[in-house]
Structures are given as structure tokens and as C-alpha cells.
Amino acid sequence: MQRLEVAMVKRLPQYYQILNKMKQHGQEYISSEHFARLLNVDPSLVRRDLSCLATGIQKLGYPVRLTMERIGQLLGMRNTKEAFLAGAGSLGRALMAYSGLKEYGLKITAAFDADPAKAGEIVGGVKVLPAEKLADLMSRMNISIGIIAVPADTAQGVADVMVGAGALAIWNFAPMTLQVPGNVIVRNENLAAGYMLLSYELEQNLSRRSESIDEKHVNEQAAGEQALPQGERNT
Amino acid sequence: MQRLEVAMVKRLPQYYQILNKMKQHGQEYISSEHFARLLNVDPSLVRRDLSCLATGIQKLGYPVRLTMERIGQLLGMRNTKEAFLAGAGSLGRALMAYSGLKEYGLKITAAFDADPAKAGEIVGGVKVLPAEKLADLMSRMNISIGIIAVPADTAQGVADVMVGAGALAIWNFAPMTLQVPGNVIVRNENLAAGYMLLSYELEQNLSRRSESIDEKHVNEQAAGEQALPQGERNT
DNA sequence: AATAAATAGTGACATAAGTCACAATATCTC
DNA sequence: GAGATATTGTGACTTATGTCACTATTTATT
Numbered sequence: 001m002q003r004l005e006v007a008m009v010k011r012l013p014q015y016y017q018i019l020n021k022m023k024q025h026g027q028e029y030i031s032s033e034h035f036a037r038l039l040n041v042d043p044s045l046v047r048r049d050l051s052c053l054a055t056g057i058q059k060l061g062y063p064v065r066l067t068m069e070r071i072g073q074l075l076g077m078r079n080t081k082e083a084f085l086a087g088a089g090s091l092g093r094a095l096m097a098y099s100g101l102k103e104y105g106l107k108i109t110a111a112f113d114a115d116p117a118k119a120g121e122i123v124g125g126v127k128v129l130p131a132e133k134l135a136d137l138m139s140r141m142n143i144s145i146g147i148i149a150v151p152a153d154t155a156q157g158v159a160d161v162m163v164g165a166g167a168l169a170i171w172n173f174a175p176m177t178l179q180v181p182g183n184v185i186v187r188n189e190n191l192a193a194g195y196m197l198l199s200y201e202l203e204q205n206l207s208r209r210s211e212s213i214d215e216k217h218v219n220e221q222a223a224g225e226q227a228l229p230q231g232e233r234n235t
Numbered sequence: 236m237q238r239l240e241v242a243m244v245k246r247l248p249q250y251y252q253i254l255n256k257m258k259q260h261g262q263e264y265i266s267s268e269h270f271a272r273l274l275n276v277d278p279s280l281v282r283r284d285l286s287c288l289a290t291g292i293q294k295l296g297y298p299v300r301l302t303m304e305r306i307g308q309l310l311g312m313r314n315t316k317e318a319f320l321a322g323a324g325s326l327g328r329a330l331m332a333y334s335g336l337k338e339y340g341l342k343i344t345a346a347f348d349a350d351p352a353k354a355g356e357i358v359g360g361v362k363v364l365p366a367e368k369l370a371d372l373m374s375r376m377n378i379s380i381g382i383i384a385v386p387a388d389t390a391q392g393v394a395d396v397m398v399g400a401g402a403l404a405i406w407n408f409a410p411m412t413l414q415v416p417g418n419v420i421v422r423n424e425n426l427a428a429g430y431m432l433l434s435y436e437l438e439q440n441l442s443r444r445s446e447s448i449d450e451k452h453v454n455e456q457a458a459g460e461q462a463l464p465q466g467e468r469n470t
Numbered sequence: 471a472a473t474a475a476a477t478a479g480t481g482a483c484a485t486a487a488g489t490c491a492c493a494a495t496a497t498c499t500c
Numbered sequence: 501g502a503g504a505t506a507t508t509g510t511g512a513c514t515t516a517t518g519t520c521a522c523t524a525t526t527t528a529t530t
Binding site: 009010012014017021040074076089090091093094097101103104105106168169175177187190192194195196198199200201203 | 311324332335411414425428
Binding site: 050 | 507
């Protein structure tokens with residue numbers, strides 16, 4: 001009964017990051033219970049997720065190194081991938097400077113910006129080039145990942161250029177959904193949408209809180225601290 | 236049959252962004268069909284999601300302004316919320332400079348950094364203050380949102396301080412899951428995890444591609460371009 | 471006024487995801 | 501080496517999510 005589901009794959013990076021931390025701390029094993037506490041999920045879910053890796057040892061838990069290796073392999077961390085970044089604004093520069101990505105196998109080879117004044121800048125070891133050069137270089141260098149960090153209104157155009165130049169995957173930071181051919185992968189990192197979800201939950205929490213205050217007015221018996229079992233909301 | 240589910244709420248920000256774009260283009264109505272095409276989902280799912288807003292008009296679609304208003308209200312966009320930002324590194328500065336967030340009701344009131352050299356800097360109209368002042372100011376100013384843009388190893392400590400100072404919600408950009416009391420909302424914007432998912436899908440696509448090449452070797456009849464109906468993968 | 475056409479809304483169904491409970495098993499202790 | 505214990509793996513079940521097919525309604529057309 002292999003359940004290699006979407007939801008499970010989405011949790012793999014989190015297991016990976018936890019394992020990485022454990023490794024740095026010199027931990028040898030970690031139990032599903034421990035994973036579950038850190039991620040605010042059910043331990044049985046962790047076991048189900050990791051069962052396909054065939055790496056758990058009863059009474060001990062999951063060996064940190066081996067499990068991390070297996071997940072890393074599944075996620076394609078083994079071989080470094082090169083990417084081109086479009087947009088050297090503040091977000092683009094933050095990505096260039098984000099050295100942590102190397103650890104996960106992503107190398108930003110070059111950045112591109114429509115503003116000629118930015119050409120020549122170097123951030124985090126990445127050089128900014130004129131936007132016109134993107135298409136040609138991308139296809140000639142056979143770069144398969146494009147990162148979009150340009151304003152929403154130019155994002156689709158950039159995506160089209162990248163796809164035209166042979167991009168197989170696009171990591172999109174513009175706050176909008178891109179239209180691409182079916183064989184191209186898109187991953188949206190929509191920060192504004194992320195904030196909206198936070199805002200929604202906060203709103204819900206506040207109104208629930210004031211409700212419970214109302215209830216107190218009506219019924220003095222009402223339970224005070226209603227620490228609802230909500231845990232953390234992730235992706 | 237009210238279905239106000241988690242999955243649906245996650246799509247609301249996307250509808251909102253599309254409606255915003257339509258409004259700017261002067262569009263009056265938008266159909267479920269149109270939404271569906273832009274988001275790569277089933278039209279009936281859009282109708283189900285929006286049905287609770289009671290705003291659709293048959294034969295015309297959904298009125299852009301009214302629907303946007305309703306979703307905005309649900310998501311809590313009506314009232315601006317203030318937030319404190321911890322970490323004035325490149326990502327923190329990108330957030331300070333990201334003016335688009337104002338549009339969604341988020342105002343970063345101040346930033347804090349452990350590096351004293353950064354104190355006094357102003358980015359995007361936001362001033363950087365010494366980290367020591369965070370707790371006191373946060374509780375005195377009654378700020379309920381904390382944004383964490385510090386390295387992973389200090390993130391939990393910052394979260395603890397914020398929660399201690401009365402934070403009700405944390406927008407976390409550190410690549411790890413935070414431990415917070417049950418009544419505090421956490422939204423993780425884990426970029427590294429996002430990249431890992433992209434990498435996974437790319438890996439899958441590539442191996443599927445090479446499989447189909449192998450098949451061609453075995454069976455010359457095999458269909459060439461297998462543009463699998465994958466659409467876009469979001470959150 | 472009648473008809474056509476587009477499109478929302480929704481019940482019934484299908485599939486995905488998560489939870490529970492328990493058997494199986496490896497390690498540790500005495 | 502026997503028993504206790506922690507911990508995995510998984511079948512059965514429950515709940516959430518998405519799809520399909522159809523009805524109802526509104527506007528446009530002749």
C-alpha cells in the first residue's frame with residue numbers, strides 16, 4: 001500500500017530540515033513522536049510518510065543520516081541545479097544573497113534586470129546582466145530553472161521568455177499565477193497571498209476571542225482560556 | 236451545505252489577486268470558467284468556493300468589485316494591521332521595501348536587528364532599531380503581528396520574545412518550524428522548502444521524460460510529446 | 471412573448487488525506 | 501536469555517477535498 005501522495009511530498013522538505021538540524025546537533029536517531037512534536041502533526045502521519053523510505057528502526061526511531069540521505073535523494077538534492085534570476089530588485093537581491101539555497105542544491109548562476117544601471121552589480125557572488133541577454137544565455141547555457149522576482153505586471157512576459165529559452169521549471173515570486181505550457185513546472189511563492197492567509201486566521205482568532213468574552217457576559221461560567229488545539233498552520 | 240474549508244480559504248487570496256487585476260483592467264464581471272483557466276482548477280470548484288459569498292449572477296458571472304470586497308472582508312483586508320519585523324538582513328530589507336503589502340493591509344511599523352551598526356537605517360520608510368527594544372515596544376504599542384526574518388538558529392528565540400511581548404501572529408521566514416503556544420498563529424514562508432518541492436517536481440519530470448525516451452527505444456510507436464495535464468503546482 | 475444561451479449553484483459521488491488502534495519487532499535491562 | 505518497553509508499520513476507518521452532471525436562473529434575441 002504505497003501512498004506517495006502530494007500532501008506527503010510537501011512535508012518531506014520539513015523532515016529534511018529537521019534532520020539537518022539533528023545532524024548538526026550530533027543526534028543519531030529521531031522518533032516519529034519527536035518529528036510530530038516539532039511539526040505539530042500526528043506521529044502516525046510521520047510514520048506513514050516515512051514508511052516508504054524503509055529506514056525506521058523499531059525501538060530507536062529513524063537514523064538521522066540515512067533518512068536525510070533518502071529524502072534528499074527523493075527531492076533531488078544530490079545534484080546541484082543552476083538557475084537564472086530575473087529581477088534584481090530588493091527581493092531578487094535577497095535571493096542572490098541567500099547562501100542557504102546552495103545547501104539545498106540551487107545555484108543562481110546569473111541575474112538579469114531591465115534597468116541598465118543595475119548591470120554589472122554583484123550581489124552574493126551573482127552578477128547582474130542586462131535583461132536582453134537572458135533568453136540567449138539561458139538556451140545556450142542550457143539552464144532549466146528560472147526564478148522570477150520582477151513586478152507582477154511584467155512577470156508573465158518574463159515567464160514566456162524563459163519558457164521560450166527552454167526553462168523546465170519556474171520559481172515565481174510575483175504575486176500572480178503564471179500561464180505556462182503543461183510540461184513546465186511552476187512553483188508560486190506568493191508572499192502577499194501568504195500574508196492574506198495570516199490575516200484571515202488572525203481575524204478568526206480575534207473574533208473567536210471576543211465571542212468568548214461575549215459568552216462570559218451571558219454565562220459567567222464560560223471557560224476562560226480556550227487554547228484551541230490549533231498548532232501551526234503551514235503551507 | 237456550507238463548506239468553508241481550509242483548502243478553500245487557501246484559494247481566496249488568489250481569487251482576490253485576480254479580481255484586483257480585473258478591476259484595474261476595468262472588467263465588470265468574471266466567470267467561474269475564467270477564474271478556473273487562470274488558476275488551473277476546475278470551474279465547479281471555483282463556483283463551490285465562491286458560492287458562500289452569494290455574489291454570483293447567472294449568465295454574467297461574478298461582479299468584480301463586490302466579490303473582491305466580500306473576499307477582502309473575509310480575509311481581514313479592511314483594517315490595516317501593524318507588524319514588527321525582526322531581522323534587517325537582505326530578506327528583511329526586501330520585506331521593508333515591498334510596498335505591495337500595504338495594499339493588503341500590512342504595515343511594517345518598525346524593524347529590529349541585533350547588529351548595532353544597522354540601527355538607524357531606514358528602508359522603504361521603515362526604521363531599524365536595536366533588537367533589545369523589540370519586546371518593550373511591541374507590548375507597549377500593542378503590536379500583534381511579528382515578522383521573523385532572522386537566521387534559523389535565532390528564530391525560535393525571537394519568536395519567544397515576540398510571544399512574550401503579546402504577539403498573536405507570527406509570519407516566519409526562517410527555514411524551520413517554530414514552537415509557540417496554541418493561541419498564537421504561525422504562518423511559515425519557508426523558501427528553502429519551496430525550492431525543494433520545485434526540485435522534486437523537476438526531478439520527476441526529467442525522469443519521466445527519460446523513461447519515455449527509453450520506451451521509444453523499446454517500442455518505436457510510443458507517443459512522443461507527452462504533455463501531461465499537470466497545470467501549475469501552488470502552495 | 472417565447473426561445474436560446476450562458477452561467478451560477480448544488481446534490482451525489484469519487485478520491486485524497488489524516489487518525490486510530492494494534493500487531494510486530496528491535497533493543498535494553500537484569 | 502527472558503521479559504519489559506519503546507517505537508515502527510499498517511489495516512480499517514473517518515474526514516476533507518475535488519469532480520461530475522444536472523437544475524435553476526438570468527439576460528439577450530427574434
